[in-house]
Amino acid sequence: MEAWDIRKIAIGSTNPAKMKAVELAFAALAIPIEIMSVDVPSGVSAQPQTDKETLQGARNRALAALREGQADVGIGLEGGIQRTEWGMFLCNWACAITRSGQEGLGGGLRLPLPREIASELDNGKELGDVIDTWAGRHGVRKQEGTIGILTQGAIRRADMFRDALLCALAPLMYR
Numbered sequence: 001m002e003a004w005d006i007r008k009i010a011i012g013s014t015n016p017a018k019m020k021a022v023e024l025a026f027a028a029l030a031i032p033i034e035i036m037s038v039d040v041p042s043g044v045s046a047q048p049q050t051d052k053e054t055l056q057g058a059r060n061r062a063l064a065a066l067r068e069g070q071a072d073v074g075i076g077l078e079g080g081i082q083r084t085e086w087g088m089f090l091c092n093w094a095c096a097i098t099r100s101g102q103e104g105l106g107g108g109l110r111l112p113l114p115r116e117i118a119s120e121l122d123n124g125k126e127l128g129d130v131i132d133t134w135a136g137r138h139g140v141r142k143q144e145g146t147i148g149i150l151t152q153g154a155i156r157r158a159d160m161f162r163d164a165l166l167c168a169l170a171p172l173m174y175r
């Protein structure tokens with residue numbers, strides 16, 4: 001798909017941080033678009049537990065958004081966690097799928113989670129709720145995100161997903 005064929009974009013979420021990421025990515029590419037946000041299921045757990053499950057969630061959202069939004073490109077952005085021998089990490093994936101079936105995946109940043117947050121997640125809690133308590137805030141996941149809180153505001157969730165999405169869009173624009 002040529003860059004100028006991309007017009008209608010459907011994002012598989014109504015989270016404002018994810019919608020902002022889509023705006024920022026296409027602005028960086030200087031591609032004018034029309035964005036629709038579609039509330040679709042991720043098809044994975046509310047709190048994905050592995051890198052693979054997180055990627056799968058992003059892909060499911062992209063496919064569902066493409067279908068439901070009647071768009072040129074469907075986009076899925078998903079956050080999750082990954083357990084490693086070096087501790088628990090926040091992980092993120094972006095997926096973009098075109099009407100003709102071309103697909104791109106892009107990885108987001110990986111951020112170590114403090115032990116206290118990790119143990120809450122081990123107890124089955126969702127990061128969105130845990131980070132609100134940690135930060136004494138409400139709705140962090142729709143604003144700067146855990147990554148914003150833990151990097152002292154230096155990297156916002158929308159910025160992180162913008163970069164992951166630009167990586168996912170790259171293969172769609174090869175000549």
Ligand SMILES: O=P(O)(O)OP(=O)(O)OP(=O)(O)OC[C@H]1O[C@@H](n2cnc3c(O)ncnc32)[C@H](O)[C@@H]1O
Binds near residue numbers: 012013144148
């Ligand atoms: O409305 P949706 O699109 O579902 O947006 P969400 O914030 O729930 O985002 P995800 O489903 O992709 O994230 C899975 C879980 O991880 C949490 N999460 C992931 N990244 C986060 C971040 O940077 N800040 C806060 N919570 C985050 C999120 O709140 C969910 O509990």
Ligand SMILES: [Mg+2]
Binds near residue numbers: 046
């Ligand atoms: Mg969610």
